[in-house]
Each structure stands twice: as structure tokens, then as C-alpha cells.
Amino acid sequence: MNRRKIYWLCQIIGWTGYSLSDLIIYILRDGYSYGQVVNVIISIGLGIGITHLYRLILKRLHWLELPLSQIIPRTLMAVLIMAVTMVVLSVPLEYFTIPRVQKRFDEIGGIPVIYLAWGFLNWTKNLLLWSVIYHVYQYFSLSKRNEIERVQLESSVKDFEAKILRAQLNPHFMFNALNSIRALIYEDPNKAKEALTQLSSLLRNSLLSDRQKTVSLNEELKTVQDYLSLEKIRYEDRLEVQTNISPDTLNVQVPPMMVQTLVENAVKHGISKPLKGGFISIQAQLERNFLNLIIRNTGKLERAENSDGVGLLNTSQRLVLIYGTGASFRINQETDEVVRAEVRLPVQ
Known part of the structure; x- marks a missing residue:
């Protein structure tokens, strides 16, 4: 059920219930009459009508968007105006529909002030209760x-940032791959x-990576294998x-080009x-x-720190964007000659 239907259902049930309770009190006190x-029935229509008009004014003037300090005085003023309006409309209605009321007014020659005051206070109470319920619901x-909207915006920003990070990886990777091929052209056609x-395969995987948040580890390792094959020819x-891949990890999803970036960093600074x-x-x-990925390579960690470090920085940022605090990445000097990079990813 949509909000509009819920609103009208609450209006009808609320005002009907209130008016019927008054009718029961009248019947128990003064007996049944057709005029009551x-x-x-007319009171139900008046209650629904005046509160709906108030709702339209709220939306037209955008009061719901105002701070609380401005909403409260406006609401109180509106409730008082509606209460006066309801008294002006309901008192003549009671005079012409309820014989007992008509007889009393005729006997005293007018409308008693206390009757008007009681009607005003009664309507003020009811309309104030309606306003509080409506404003709380709207709030x-x-x-x-x-x-x-905030969650959707954050998600869109994260997707956009992730695409930017992936785009930053590709030019750096292509530069190294083309240098490898250039070195081979004259030496061994x-x-x-x-x-x-192998480069065409890498290009295809690189283009697909911009369209995917994650790929299987098996696909990622194929990209790594193509890259290492190029570097193996060069070096x-x-x-x-050396590889030690557990078979049950091949279908686990990982960020595309992540392992390749770490391997490329290892080649650049270690080999x-x-x-x-x-x-x-x-x-x-x-x-x-969790999936534990460990990449070890010959090298000194301080050499990597003195470089631009774009690949390692992107790896950390991408993990945060995709997994939040669920993933971790760290790199340290395992021994004097060996650098160890470890990525821990939640299995999704």
C-alpha cells in the first residue's frame, strides 16, 4: 500500500472513530436522534476536509523542510485558526441538526460563551493531536x-572512485608492457x-576490468601469468x-588487476x-x-617507499571502497632480502 492510500485510510478511520465516540456519548446521555x-457524518467530512487543506498548505509552503524552531510556532498558529474555523462551522451545524441544542440556544437567546470556549478547546486538542502525529510521521x-539517498549517493561516489582508481592502473601497466615488447622486437621477432x-590478452582483460567490480581469482591469475610471461622474456x-595456489580459492572473487598490480610492483622494485x-x-x-593472498619478492621495502607508490596506494583505496573495513592490506620487510605483501579479503 502506497503512502497516499495510507494517508486517506488513516484520515477516514481517525475522524470516523473520533466522531462515533462522540455519538455514543450523546446517545448514552440524551438518547438517539436522527440529527445527531x-x-x-458532516463532522467527519469537516475534520477530513480542514486537515487535508492544512496538509496541502504545508506542502505548498514547504513547512516540513523548515527547522523545528520555525515549524512549532507556525503549527500552533495553524491549529488555532483551524479550531476557530471548526467552531464557526460546527456550532450552526449542531443548532440545525440537534433539537436539544436548538432548544437550549432559543431558551437563553443566543450561544453561551462557555459553549464556544468548550468547543474551541475540544477542537484545538484534536487538531493539535492530528498535527503532532502528522509531523512526527513526516519527520x-x-x-x-x-x-x-545518502546511502545511494555514497554508493555512487564509491563506484565512481573505484572506476577512477582502475583507470589509473591501466596506463601504468601498459607502459611497462609496451617497454617489454619494444626490447624484444630487434632481439627476437x-x-x-x-x-x-599476450599483450592483446592483457588489453582485453584490462578493458573488461573497468566494467567489473570483482573477478574470479582464476581470471586474475591468468592476467598475472600473461604479465609475468612478458617479464620472463625480458628478464x-x-x-x-613460484606459485602455491590452493584449488578452492580459484572461484573466490577479487578486485580486477589487484594481484597484477602487486606483482608488477614486485617486479619493478624487486627484480x-x-x-x-x-x-x-x-x-x-x-x-x-577469508582469502589470504601473499606475494613475496626479492627486494628492499624502502625502495618501494621512495617511488611514487601509486599501485600500492590504489590497492589500499580500492579495498576500502569495495570491502570497507572487512579487508586488509599490509606490506613489510620479511627478511633483509625479502618483501612480503599480504591481502586478506572476505569471501563473498
Whole structure:
């Protein structure tokens, strides 16, 4: 049921219930009369009509958007005006529909002030209660809508930021890949052709990564394998690759290009610097509801810190955007010659 139907249902039930309670009191006190029933039916219409008019004015003047300090005095003034209006309309109505009231007014030659005061206070109480209920409902409804809009906005911003971060990864990766191919063109054309085939695969995966928040670890490792194949041609025996991938991790979802970025960082700062080269080790295993990715490489951590560090920074930011505090990333100097990077992701 939509909000409009709920509003009209509450209006009808509320004013009908209030008017019927008055009718029961009249019947128990003075007995039943046809005029009392007519008076109750018209009173229901008046109550619904005047409060609905007030609601339209609220929306037209945007009072619901005002701070509480401005809403309260406006609401009190509106309630008093509505109460006076209801007294002006209901007293003549009672005079013409209820014989007992008509007889009393005729006997005293007018409308008693105390009768007007009682009617004013009674309507003020009822209309004030209606206003409080309506404003409280609107307040919580508006708060809920604002919270939904805030969550949607935060989600959109996170998606936008994640796309920007992925876009920052691709040019850096392409630069290194093209340099590898350029070095092979004159030395070994056949290997250059093979490298071009691998590069085309990398390009395809890179383009797809901009459309996906996560990919399977198996797909990510294929990208890493293509990248390392290019670097293996470039560094030859200077690059040693070790892998220890648990089969039950291959279908776990990971951010695209994340492992590749860490491997690329390891090659750049661990393998390319020393003349003798070094090794890269990639491990993946499940631990309860988390995927542990460990990348170890020859190198000194301070070398990576002295660089631009874009890849490592993007890795941390992307994990926060996708997993919040559920994921973690850390990199440290495991031994004098080995750097260890560890990513811990919740299994989704």
C-alpha cells in the first residue's frame, strides 16, 4: 500500500472513530436522534476536509523542510485558526441538526460563551493531536528518505572512485608492457610476436576490468601469468616465479588487476634493481571466511617507499571502497632480502 492510500485510510478511520465516540456519548446521555447521526457524518467530512487543506498548505509552503524552531510556532498558529474555523462551522451545524441544542440556544437567546470556549478547546486538542502525529510521521519518513539517498549517493561516489582508481592502473601497466615488447622486437621477432599475443590478452582483460567490480581469482591469475610471461622474456633467468595456489580459492572473487598490480610492483622494485634478479612467490589459501593472498619478492621495502607508490596506494583505496573495513592490506620487510605483501579479503 502506497503512502497516499495510507494517508486517506488513516484520515477516514481517525475522524470516523473520533466522531462515533462522540455519538455514543450523546446517545448514552440524551438518547438517539436522527440529527445527531447527520451531525456526526458532516463532522467527519469537516475534520477530513480542514486537515487535508492544512496538509496541502504545508506542502505548498514547504513547512516540513523548515527547522523545528520555525515549524512549532507556525503549527500552533495553524491549529488555532483551524479550531476557530471548526467552531464557526460546527456550532450552526449542531443548532440545525440537534433539537436539544436548538432548544437550549432559543431558551437563553443566543450561544453561551462557555459553549464556544468548550468547543474551541475540544477542537484545538484534536487538531493539535492530528498535527503532532502528522509531523512526527513526516519527520521519520523524511529522515528515512534522506538516509536512503545518502546511502545511494555514497554508493555512487564509491563506484565512481573505484572506476577512477582502475583507470589509473591501466596506463601504468601498459607502459611497462609496451617497454617489454619494444626490447624484444630487434632481439627476437618470434618472441615479440608471442609477446604481442599476450599483450592483446592483457588489453582485453584490462578493458573488461573497468566494467567489473570483482573477478574470479582464476581470471586474475591468468592476467598475472600473461604479465609475468612478458617479464620472463625480458628478464630471462633473472626472474624466478613460484606459485602455491590452493584449488578452492580459484572461484573466490577479487578486485580486477589487484594481484597484477602487486606483482608488477614486485617486479619493478624487486627484480629490476639487483643485477642477479630475484624471485616472486604468489600464494593463495582460504582461512575460514577469508582469502589470504601473499606475494613475496626479492627486494628492499624502502625502495618501494621512495617511488611514487601509486599501485600500492590504489590497492589500499580500492579495498576500502569495495570491502570497507572487512579487508586488509599490509606490506613489510620479511627478511633483509625479502618483501612480503599480504591481502586478506572476505569471501563473498
